[in-house]
Amino acid sequence: MTIQNFSIEYDAINSKNIFSTGDNINGRIVLEVSKEIQVQALIFRAQGQANVCWHEQHGQNVHMVYTSKEKYYNVEHHILPTRPYGTDVIGPGKHVYPFSFKIPESNFPSTFKSSVGKIVHKLKAELKQSMKMTKMAKTHITFVSPADMNIPGLLEPQHGSRDKTISAFGSGTVAMDVNIERLGYWQGNTAGWGCCGL
Structure with a gap:
């Protein structure tokens, strides 16, 4: 050949x-x-x-x-x-x-x-x-297409709370309060967030 x-x-x-x-x-x-x-x-x-x-x-x-x-x-x-x-x-x-x-x-x-x-x-x-x-x-x-961070809401801080009743190994209520500095992240970003269990 x-x-x-x-x-x-x-x-x-x-x-x-x-x-x-x-x-x-x-x-x-x-x-x-x-x-x-x-x-x-x-x-x-x-x-x-x-x-x-x-x-x-x-x-x-x-x-x-x-x-x-x-x-x-x-x-x-x-x-x-x-x-x-x-x-x-x-x-x-x-x-x-x-x-x-x-x-x-x-x-x-x-x-x-x-x-x-x-x-x-x-x-x-x-x-x-x-x-x-x-x-x-x-x-x-x-x-890999770059992330589009111009979508409304992606750069706004986010907050969420949740209460959950459990009954395994006893009973009670667990509450969680979570805050993050924004909704959208791209590869390589470090997420800044806070969490508080009550």
Whole structure:
């Protein structure tokens, strides 16, 4: 086989290997060939999209399948220039093509997967050669949408009280009074709260 390795990799920017809006992703496309090849184009793509598919039974004889797709972004960089009528010659050995891109600033949904659909954020590489099928390499990233703290009430202090009558190992009433400085928190916040049992 002439192409021994065609893959795409990226560098983590934190210990949890997650990304969010506005983050820069750096990585590389690796192409290893055993002999000289001719290439029409090498393209990097970053895509965010949602796909859903579910089935519904209407009566005994009607089975409906519903599908939908929504694209959030599609970033494209030509690593090697596209040559519709010409080619670039790549010699034998391992070749590494770096890439860098910024996740667009927008309110995209987080990575998600269920039995009826998924939201994926992926990096792809496409190797185009004359008279051959396009070779693809891809990897997924975990994208977490930043919390929207502009929802009314999320930054307001909260208070709650509760009385509970118990009868295990004796009987009596337990009362709890809880105060927190706000309703909404995002990852990494420390909650400030107070609790008083009466």
